[in-house]
Amino acid sequence: MDRFFVSAEDWNEDRAVLGREESHHCLRVMRKRTADKVEIFDGAGRWGRGVIADESDGLVAVMVGEEGRDRRASPGIGLAVAIPKGKMMELVVQKAVELGVDQIQPLVTEHTVVRLEDESGAGKREKWQRVALEACKQCGRNFVPEVKAVASLEKVLGDRGGRAGLLASLRDDAVSLKKALGGLSAELEGVDLLIGPEGDFSAAETESAVAGGFQLVSFGPLVLRVETAVMYGLSALGYELR
Numbered sequence: 001m002d003r004f005f006v007s008a009e010d011w012n013e014d015r016a017v018l019g020r021e022e023s024h025h026c027l028r029v030m031r032k033r034t035a036d037k038v039e040i041f042d043g044a045g046r047w048g049r050g051v052i053a054d055e056s057d058g059l060v061a062v063m064v065g066e067e068g069r070d071r072r073a074s075p076g077i078g079l080a081v082a083i084p085k086g087k088m089m090e091l092v093v094q095k096a097v098e099l100g101v102d103q104i105q106p107l108v109t110e111h112t113v114v115r116l117e118d119e120s121g122a123g124k125r126e127k128w129q130r131v132a133l134e135a136c137k138q139c140g141r142n143f144v145p146e147v148k149a150v151a152s153l154e155k156v157l158g159d160r161g162g163r164a165g166l167l168a169s170l171r172d173d174a175v176s177l178k179k180a181l182g183g184l185s186a187e188l189e190g191v192d193l194l195i196g197p198e199g200d201f202s203a204a205e206t207e208s209a210v211a212g213g214f215q216l217v218s219f220g221p222l223v224l225r226v227e228t229a230v231m232y233g234l235s236a237l238g239y240e241l242r
């Protein structure tokens with residue numbers, strides 16, 4: 001069943017109205033019509049199944065016959081990743097969503113090649129958030145992870161609270177990912193996976209991360225591309241923790 005996003009404020013009791021962009025996608029791209037069955041979700045755990053009741057002024061109204069609310073998966077899994085070159089960040093966001101992250105933090109580091117028009121990367125962030133939403137629609141997730149504003153590693157280290165942290169590293173003193181995961185507390189609130197750029201984090205950045213509570217972990221002897229490291233690490237975290 002095709003899925004569409006509905007803002008919480010546009011979902012009243014058993015009737016929900018798709019926004020203009022989602023309505024266009026529903027009617028013009030997916031070719032849906034009145035009485036067709038659809039599934040909707042609000043990005044915060046609420047979902048519903050129903051039929052298209054009407055199309056007025058280009059907006060689709062759905063009469064909901066069944067609905068529910070998902071609980072957030074625990075522990076939370078966050079991804080902090082140095083922005084890779086080209087459009088590869090879109091792939092990273094897509095796969096991170098499919099693999100169950102609850103937040104994505106794009107990073108600019110000393111060795112990051114990508115240069116943004118503004119420090120916060122507002123334009124890019126909006127696009128990546130849209131990619132996250134589309135990934136949720138495709139894979140069946142009812143929680144849309146937040147793609148945070150682009151930040152430096154220093155800022156991220158100061159905003160983490162009490163979450164555990166794992167930094168993928170090629171250093172000789174890094175422990176195996178399996179060993180690190182086995183040592184995590186069963187009462188863990190959340191864990192953040194930190195993935196560096198193609199040129200790796202600088203020595204100073206690595207030391208700052210360790211001082212900030214991150215544990216160095218090894219993904220094996222091979223040098224992985226950013227997107228490969230993301231998928232490898234998140235797959236292992238999901239398997240072990242959920």
